[in-house]
Amino acid sequence: RYEDIPPAFGLSQAFVHKARLDHSESPVVRGITGEVRGKHCLLLDDEILTGGTVLKDAAMLKEMGALSVRLICAHGILSDQKCTQAELMRKLTDSPVDEFIMTDTVPVAAKAALSPEKFTVIPIAPMLSEAIKRMVLGESLSELHALH
Numbered sequence: 001r002y003e004d005i006p007p008a009f010g011l012s013q014a015f016v017h018k019a020r021l022d023h024s025e026s027p028v029v030r031g032i033t034g035e036v037r038g039k040h041c042l043l044l045d046d047e048i049l050t051g052g053t054v055l056k057d058a059a060m061l062k063e064m065g066a067l068s069v070r071l072i073c074a075h076g077i078l079s080d081q082k083c084t085q086a087e088l089m090r091k092l093t094d095s096p097v098d099e100f101i102m103t104d105t106v107p108v109a110a111k112a113a114l115s116p117e118k119f120t121v122i123p124i125a126p127m128l129s130e131a132i133k134r135m136v137l138g139e140s141l142s143e144l145h146a147l148h
Contacts, residue, residue: 002044014041016057029056037065047075048100050082051092058096068098076102076121089114120143 006013012035012061018027041061043054048071079103080088092100092117103124109124127144134141 002106005044012039016043016060018053027053027061032060036061039066040068041070043069043071043097045071045073046122047077048073049077049104050080050088051095051097053077053096054097056092063094069096070099070101071097072101074103075105076100076112076119077106078108082125086114093118107148 003013003015012034014032014036018028019030021025037073038116043061045054055072058071061069078088078092079085083091089111095115098116099118099120100112101114101120103121103122103123108119109121112121131141131144132141134144
């Protein structure tokens with residue numbers, strides 16, 4: 001669970017409270033619990049598709065005094081049927097998010113290369129291949145935490 005991550009690193013945490021009024025991918029931000037003024041904030045999510053939700057969250061954090069906002073996600077889908085890829089990347093680049101950090105679980109390098117100062121892609125293939133090898137050989141997966 002996401003809420004277990006900050007304490008593991010000795011960090012304070014705040015929560016963005018959201019509600020979905022329907023079955024869409026567009027939640028309504030209800031508020032933020034926790035102090036963000038003067039802090040560098042990390043938003044943790046499993047994926048970013050259009051960026052709509054994270055851009056709203058980042059704008060609210062900045063309005064509340066956050067010094068910076070970075071998104072960390074596993075899957076950088078970065079796709080929006082309502083605009084071109086270039087328009088989406090411009091929207092994300094011009095957003096209040098200071099940096100988008102994601103893995104390469106989906107092909108994202110070409111998209112991220114459009115704005116390298118704002119997008120960081122972490123290669124995950126070496127770790128996944130090591131995990132698969134360890135599973136096949138019956139070796140410990142917990143040791144991977146110490147290796148990476």
